[in-house]
Amino acid sequence: MSNYRVKGLGRVDTGKPVTFTFDGKSYSGFKGDTVASALLANGVHLMGRSFKSHRPRGAVTAGSEEPNALIGTRRGPGRFEPNTRATVQEIYGGLETNSQNKYPSLKFDVGAVNDAAYMLFSAGFYYKTFMWPKSFWDKVYEPFIRAAAGLGVSPSEEDPDTYASRYLHCDLLIVGAGPTGIAAAKAAIGKGLKVVLVDENAEVGGTLLSEPQSKIDGTAAWEWLETEIAALKDAGVKVMTRTTAIGYYHQNMIGMVEKLTDHLPELPTDMPRERMWRVRAKQVVLAQGALEKPLVFHGNDRPGIMLAGSAQTFLNRYGVKVGNAPVVITSHDSAWYAAFDLHDAGAKVRAIVDTREDVPDDLTKAARERGIDVKVSHTATATSGRLRVSGIRVNAMKGGAVEQGTWISCDCVLMSGGWTPSLHLFSHTKGKLTWDEDQTTFLPEHTPEDCVVAGAGRGLWGVKAALDDGVAQAAKALTALDQKPDTAAYDVTDDRTGTGVTYRELPTDKNTSKAKAFVDFQNDVTAKDLRLAVREGMRSIEHVKRYTTNGMATDQGKMSNINGLNIAADALGKEQPKVGLTTFRPPYTPTTFGAFAGYHRGDHFEITRKTQIDSWAEDQGVAFEPVGQWRRAWYFPKPGEDMHAAVKRECKAVRDSVGMFDASTLGKIEIVGPDAVEFMNRMYTNPWTKLGVGKCRYGILLGDDGFIRDDGVIGRLSDDRFHVTTTTGGAPRVLNMFEDYLQTEWPDLNCWLTSTTEQWSAIAVQGPNAAKLLAPLVEGVELTDAAFPHMSCAECTVAGIPARLFRISFTGELGFEINVPAPYGRQLWEKIWEAGQAYNVTAYGTETMHVLRAEKGYIIVGQDTDGTVTPHDAGVAWAIGKKKPDFVGKRGLERPDLKAPNRKHLVGLLTEDKSCLEEGAQIVFDPNQQIPMKMVGHVTSSYDEGTTDQPIAMALVEGGFDRMGETVYIPMPDRTIAAKITSPIFVDPDNTRLKIGA
Amino acid sequence: MSLQISSLSPETLIHTGDVQITVTGETGRISLRARGKLAPLDKALGVKLPTKIGTRANKGDVEALCLGPDEWLILCPNDDVSALKAACDAIYEKLPHSFTDISAREITLSITGPQAAELLTIGCPRDIASIGVGEARRTVFDNASVVLWCDGPDQFRLDLWNSFAPYSAELLITGAKEFSAETALT
Known part of the structure; x- marks a missing residue:
C-alpha cells in the first residue's frame, strides 16, 4: 500500500495513529483525519458508486458538500448510519465503514450495466419508462423504483443513541469560522455582547486551514488563528465546532446541529450523540464562504478527479497528497496554487491546463520556475482509467475551434471551474439574490431578517478581502445593536487572490450527444440530460431540476446548481436570472431524524400527564389508555382476565355494591366574582340564577353554531363562586373559550377564571353501597337524601382531609365525587379502598365508566357527539333555559337546518341477534336497496360488557325520536344486522337507583 | 416504575457537581x-x-x-x-x-448550581438571562406551562402542575446527567 502522507504538512496528530476499517479492510490514519483523508493517504480514491449508473467514484471534495464519497458507518448494534460523507466523518479507533450501492463488491459491481445502457437512462427516464401499461404501476414499477431509490440502506435496528436540544439566545451569531467569521467575531468583542461563532468543521479556521502560507499582520496564518481563537474564547465568545447551522427560520431563529460523539472512540455514558440548538440571535453574520465548482467535461467523474481546492485542503490540512502525478485543469487562478503546493510537497505535476488565454504572468512564471508544463487556451475532452483516472485528453483551442487532442497520463486530475458563494442560509431568509455577470453567479442583495453576508459568501476573494469584509459587515450588525463599531484593516502577505471565467460544458471536438460530462455527480445528471430536458419542453429551472433530478441528491445541488443553471440558460437562450435558481431549503446538510426529535423519543416521546392515583393503579397492574395528554386507568384485570371479563366484572360490582374511580382528570375551572352567575348564564345553555348554593346542575356548552362543545356538572359553592367541571380532553379548550368571551366580548363582567383541574384529586364512589361506605369517613355532611340530596355539593372533610364533596352520578347509581387537594389523592384513595373492603369495593377504569353511563343514556361529548349535534339531537333539550335572553349558541340553534324535523337523533339500538355492533358502523333503513345505499346514521357507542342481558348501543339516526320501535339495518362485510330503535336509557329510567334509600 | 413527584415527599432528585434538583414541600x-x-x-x-x-x-x-x-x-x-x-x-x-x-395544584422544583441556568435551556425557549434576579416569568418548559422564578444567578424555582411533574422532572434529570457527562469530557 502506497503512502501519500507528507511529512511536515497538515494538522493531523501524527503521534496518535488510528485504525479503522473500510469494506472490511483495516486502514490506519491519524487523529484529526477524516475517512476520506485517511483513505487518500493510503492511496485509495475509489469510495463509492453513483446512484443511477453505478459508476465508480471517489471523493470530489474535502468537505460537507461531498456528493460521491458516501459511506455507511457502524459502531456496534443499532449504531449504523448510511450516506455518511467520508469527507466529514472523523476517524476513531474501531470505526467500521462500508461503501454503498455496489454488488458484489465496490471494484466489481453488476449494477454498472446501467452505465453501459446509459442511452436508456436519459433525462425524464422515470416519466418515460414507467408510464404504461397502467396496470404495471402497482405491481412492477413502483416496487422497482422503491427498491432502486436512494443510496445506502436504511437502518433496521432501533437507534440506541440519545439526542439532545437546547435554546440559545445571543446578540450576534456568526456562521462560519473562517477568516471572515473570525474577524467579525473579533470586531464584536469587548462590548458586553453575547457572541457565538459556529463552524461545521472539527476545527475552526475555514480556508486558513488550507492556506497556511499567508501571513496576517506579520504572523503566520496558523499561529494567528490559534492566538485569535484563544483571545475570542477569553473574551467570552462561544466558539462551537462540529456544529452546522442547518436552517434560518423566521425572526432570526437559526437551527444548528452539533455532533457530539461521532468522533469519539468511546461513547461516554449519558452523552447524547447530537444536539439541536435553537438559536435566537439579534443579529446574524453569515460567513459561510464559497464552494468550488467542478468543470463539466466528458469523463469528469472518475475516481482521482477532484476539486483543486479540495486537493489543497487534503494536502495542507491533512498532510495528504491526493496523487503523485496530478494534472490541473482550471478556468480560475486558484487551482494554480494547488498545483504549486502539490509540486512543493513532492508531487510531479504533469501539466496545468487552463481554458483561458490570459493568465496572470506571476502564475505562469511560478509554474515555469517549478518546471511545470503550462497549457493555456486548452480544454479537456476525455479521461481514461476504470477505477482510477489514468489519463486526460487535452486539446488546444484556437479561434473557437477545438484542435486535435493529446493524452497526458496522470494519477489524479484537479479541476476548478471557479467558486460559488454559499448562499443557502441567506436564501432560507427569503433573501433576494442579484445576478453578477462578471462572476457569473448570484450574490446576496437584500433580506427581511436581521442578517448580513460577509466574505467569500458575497463573492470576495482572498484572505485580506475576507478579513476586512468580516470587520465591515460586523460593523453593520454592531450598529444595528447600538454599538459603535471599530474600524480595522488587516495586513496580509502571501495572500492568494485571483479571478477566473465561467464555462458551461468545456468545449470539445467529440460528439456531445455521447458525452458523459457530469453536472450532478451523485444523481448522474450530465450536461446532455439538461439540454435534452430543455428540448423536451422544460422552461423553468424548477422543471428542469425535477425532470433530470439535477440538484436533488444528498448534496442538494451544492456542486451542480450553478453549472446546471448555466447550461439550461444556454439551451434556452436566456440569461441566467431569467431562468432562475432553484430554492434552497433547510437543512443545509443532511441531518438525522434524531437531531430533530431531540429528547422526545421513547418514554419521553410526548407529555404524559399522570394523576396522583396513577401510581396505585400501576401497582395493581392496571391497563392504561391515553386520553388527550393524560394516561388513565382503563381497566383493572385480575389474573387470567381479558379486558372483556375485567370490564364485565367491574360493571357488575358497581351495580351490585360499590366501585371507585379516579376522576381527577376531569377539567375544573373556578369562576369567581360578582358577575360569575351572569357569566354562567351567558356561556351555558342552562339557567343558573336560581341554582342554590350547595347545589349542582348538569350544564351544556355550545359553540356559536349551536352544536354541543362540552358538558359537565357545575356546583355553586357560594353566590359568587362556581366549581365548573369539563370533559377530560376539553379542559384547556373550554378555559380558552371562556377567557376569549370574557376578555373580548364581555370585559365589563366582574369575574375571573382559574384552572383548578390540578388543584384537586377527584375520586368517584358509585354504587348502592356508596353512602354506607363513605358515611363513616365524612365529617360535616350527613349523607342522607334529605340532608344531601342528589346534585348537592358541600365543603367538608373526608378521612380527615378537607374536601369538596359532590353527590353526582355518571353511572346511574347512587354516587359521590370527593375532591381533595391533589397530593392527598392517593392517601384518600387508600383510605376508601380500605374501608370499602367491607363492601367488596372494586376499582374500575374508564371502560367500565363508559359502559355504565351508556346504560343510562348519558352522552360523552366527542363520542356520541361530533360537532354537528345539538342539545335537541342528543335528547338533552331540557338543559336549555328557554326563558334566557341569550347564551352562546342560542342564535345558532335558530337556524332552519338545526330546527329541521328529520335531523339525526341520539337513540338506543338493540340488535335482534344479540350481537354487539361496531362503533362507527353505518345504518340504513332498507337493507335491500341498491348500493350505494342511503346511510341514515351511525353507531356512536356500543358495549356488551354491561349489566343488561344483551349488548346495547347508542346511535345517531335520522328522525330517530319518531321511529321508536322501528327496525334499522347495519350492513357489515359478512352480514347485515337488524336492530330495534329504543330509548337510549337501558337501565333504571325512573332514577330510583340514585336514591340513598333506607 | 415511573417517577413519583409530590410536595408531600420533598426530596433531591439529582445532585451532580454542577446542578441540584430538589422537590420542595407544601406551600x-x-x-x-x-x-x-x-x-x-x-x-x-x-x-x-x-x-x-x-x-x-x-x-x-x-x-x-x-x-x-x-x-x-x-x-x-x-x-x-x-x-x-x-x-x-x-x-x-x-x-x-x-x-x-391553588396550593395543591402544583409542585416546585428548586434548581440550583453553576449550570442551573444552562440546564433550563434544554426546555425553555425563553432567554433565561433576561429574567432578573428577584423576578419570575410564566413560560413553558418542554411544552408544559410553568412559572420560573429566578432567585439568584444560579438559583431557580420551577412551578409545575402536578400531572406534568414526572414528565418534566424526567427531562431535567436526563439533562443534568448529560451536563455532567459533558463536563467530564472536557
Missing part, C-alpha cells in the same frame, strides 16, 4: 385576580401588589408575583392561606376579586 399558593385600585388588597395581604408583569414583592412570609395585568400569584406558608382568604373576603364588597386556593 400556600393563591391565584389572585382583581382590577382597579388595589389598595384594599395590599392592606389585606400585607404586601403591596407589584404591577409590572414578572416582578415580585414580599413582606414577611407573603410573596406576590405579578403574572398579568389583573393576575397575581401569592405564596405564603400553607397554614396562612385561610387567614389571608378571610382578610381578602373582608374587603370583597369594596374590591371584588377572585381568591382561589
Whole structure:
C-alpha cells in the first residue's frame, strides 16, 4: 500500500495513529483525519458508486458538500448510519465503514450495466419508462423504483443513541469560522455582547486551514488563528465546532446541529450523540464562504478527479497528497496554487491546463520556475482509467475551434471551474439574490431578517478581502445593536487572490450527444440530460431540476446548481436570472431524524400527564389508555382476565355494591366574582340564577353554531363562586373559550377564571353501597337524601382531609365525587379502598365508566357527539333555559337546518341477534336497496360488557325520536344486522337507583 | 416504575457537581385576580401588589408575583392561606376579586448550581438571562406551562402542575446527567 502522507504538512496528530476499517479492510490514519483523508493517504480514491449508473467514484471534495464519497458507518448494534460523507466523518479507533450501492463488491459491481445502457437512462427516464401499461404501476414499477431509490440502506435496528436540544439566545451569531467569521467575531468583542461563532468543521479556521502560507499582520496564518481563537474564547465568545447551522427560520431563529460523539472512540455514558440548538440571535453574520465548482467535461467523474481546492485542503490540512502525478485543469487562478503546493510537497505535476488565454504572468512564471508544463487556451475532452483516472485528453483551442487532442497520463486530475458563494442560509431568509455577470453567479442583495453576508459568501476573494469584509459587515450588525463599531484593516502577505471565467460544458471536438460530462455527480445528471430536458419542453429551472433530478441528491445541488443553471440558460437562450435558481431549503446538510426529535423519543416521546392515583393503579397492574395528554386507568384485570371479563366484572360490582374511580382528570375551572352567575348564564345553555348554593346542575356548552362543545356538572359553592367541571380532553379548550368571551366580548363582567383541574384529586364512589361506605369517613355532611340530596355539593372533610364533596352520578347509581387537594389523592384513595373492603369495593377504569353511563343514556361529548349535534339531537333539550335572553349558541340553534324535523337523533339500538355492533358502523333503513345505499346514521357507542342481558348501543339516526320501535339495518362485510330503535336509557329510567334509600 | 413527584415527599432528585434538583414541600399558593385600585388588597395581604408583569414583592412570609395585568400569584406558608382568604373576603364588597386556593395544584422544583441556568435551556425557549434576579416569568418548559422564578444567578424555582411533574422532572434529570457527562469530557 502506497503512502501519500507528507511529512511536515497538515494538522493531523501524527503521534496518535488510528485504525479503522473500510469494506472490511483495516486502514490506519491519524487523529484529526477524516475517512476520506485517511483513505487518500493510503492511496485509495475509489469510495463509492453513483446512484443511477453505478459508476465508480471517489471523493470530489474535502468537505460537507461531498456528493460521491458516501459511506455507511457502524459502531456496534443499532449504531449504523448510511450516506455518511467520508469527507466529514472523523476517524476513531474501531470505526467500521462500508461503501454503498455496489454488488458484489465496490471494484466489481453488476449494477454498472446501467452505465453501459446509459442511452436508456436519459433525462425524464422515470416519466418515460414507467408510464404504461397502467396496470404495471402497482405491481412492477413502483416496487422497482422503491427498491432502486436512494443510496445506502436504511437502518433496521432501533437507534440506541440519545439526542439532545437546547435554546440559545445571543446578540450576534456568526456562521462560519473562517477568516471572515473570525474577524467579525473579533470586531464584536469587548462590548458586553453575547457572541457565538459556529463552524461545521472539527476545527475552526475555514480556508486558513488550507492556506497556511499567508501571513496576517506579520504572523503566520496558523499561529494567528490559534492566538485569535484563544483571545475570542477569553473574551467570552462561544466558539462551537462540529456544529452546522442547518436552517434560518423566521425572526432570526437559526437551527444548528452539533455532533457530539461521532468522533469519539468511546461513547461516554449519558452523552447524547447530537444536539439541536435553537438559536435566537439579534443579529446574524453569515460567513459561510464559497464552494468550488467542478468543470463539466466528458469523463469528469472518475475516481482521482477532484476539486483543486479540495486537493489543497487534503494536502495542507491533512498532510495528504491526493496523487503523485496530478494534472490541473482550471478556468480560475486558484487551482494554480494547488498545483504549486502539490509540486512543493513532492508531487510531479504533469501539466496545468487552463481554458483561458490570459493568465496572470506571476502564475505562469511560478509554474515555469517549478518546471511545470503550462497549457493555456486548452480544454479537456476525455479521461481514461476504470477505477482510477489514468489519463486526460487535452486539446488546444484556437479561434473557437477545438484542435486535435493529446493524452497526458496522470494519477489524479484537479479541476476548478471557479467558486460559488454559499448562499443557502441567506436564501432560507427569503433573501433576494442579484445576478453578477462578471462572476457569473448570484450574490446576496437584500433580506427581511436581521442578517448580513460577509466574505467569500458575497463573492470576495482572498484572505485580506475576507478579513476586512468580516470587520465591515460586523460593523453593520454592531450598529444595528447600538454599538459603535471599530474600524480595522488587516495586513496580509502571501495572500492568494485571483479571478477566473465561467464555462458551461468545456468545449470539445467529440460528439456531445455521447458525452458523459457530469453536472450532478451523485444523481448522474450530465450536461446532455439538461439540454435534452430543455428540448423536451422544460422552461423553468424548477422543471428542469425535477425532470433530470439535477440538484436533488444528498448534496442538494451544492456542486451542480450553478453549472446546471448555466447550461439550461444556454439551451434556452436566456440569461441566467431569467431562468432562475432553484430554492434552497433547510437543512443545509443532511441531518438525522434524531437531531430533530431531540429528547422526545421513547418514554419521553410526548407529555404524559399522570394523576396522583396513577401510581396505585400501576401497582395493581392496571391497563392504561391515553386520553388527550393524560394516561388513565382503563381497566383493572385480575389474573387470567381479558379486558372483556375485567370490564364485565367491574360493571357488575358497581351495580351490585360499590366501585371507585379516579376522576381527577376531569377539567375544573373556578369562576369567581360578582358577575360569575351572569357569566354562567351567558356561556351555558342552562339557567343558573336560581341554582342554590350547595347545589349542582348538569350544564351544556355550545359553540356559536349551536352544536354541543362540552358538558359537565357545575356546583355553586357560594353566590359568587362556581366549581365548573369539563370533559377530560376539553379542559384547556373550554378555559380558552371562556377567557376569549370574557376578555373580548364581555370585559365589563366582574369575574375571573382559574384552572383548578390540578388543584384537586377527584375520586368517584358509585354504587348502592356508596353512602354506607363513605358515611363513616365524612365529617360535616350527613349523607342522607334529605340532608344531601342528589346534585348537592358541600365543603367538608373526608378521612380527615378537607374536601369538596359532590353527590353526582355518571353511572346511574347512587354516587359521590370527593375532591381533595391533589397530593392527598392517593392517601384518600387508600383510605376508601380500605374501608370499602367491607363492601367488596372494586376499582374500575374508564371502560367500565363508559359502559355504565351508556346504560343510562348519558352522552360523552366527542363520542356520541361530533360537532354537528345539538342539545335537541342528543335528547338533552331540557338543559336549555328557554326563558334566557341569550347564551352562546342560542342564535345558532335558530337556524332552519338545526330546527329541521328529520335531523339525526341520539337513540338506543338493540340488535335482534344479540350481537354487539361496531362503533362507527353505518345504518340504513332498507337493507335491500341498491348500493350505494342511503346511510341514515351511525353507531356512536356500543358495549356488551354491561349489566343488561344483551349488548346495547347508542346511535345517531335520522328522525330517530319518531321511529321508536322501528327496525334499522347495519350492513357489515359478512352480514347485515337488524336492530330495534329504543330509548337510549337501558337501565333504571325512573332514577330510583340514585336514591340513598333506607 | 415511573417517577413519583409530590410536595408531600420533598426530596433531591439529582445532585451532580454542577446542578441540584430538589422537590420542595407544601406551600400556600393563591391565584389572585382583581382590577382597579388595589389598595384594599395590599392592606389585606400585607404586601403591596407589584404591577409590572414578572416582578415580585414580599413582606414577611407573603410573596406576590405579578403574572398579568389583573393576575397575581401569592405564596405564603400553607397554614396562612385561610387567614389571608378571610382578610381578602373582608374587603370583597369594596374590591371584588377572585381568591382561589391553588396550593395543591402544583409542585416546585428548586434548581440550583453553576449550570442551573444552562440546564433550563434544554426546555425553555425563553432567554433565561433576561429574567432578573428577584423576578419570575410564566413560560413553558418542554411544552408544559410553568412559572420560573429566578432567585439568584444560579438559583431557580420551577412551578409545575402536578400531572406534568414526572414528565418534566424526567427531562431535567436526563439533562443534568448529560451536563455532567459533558463536563467530564472536557
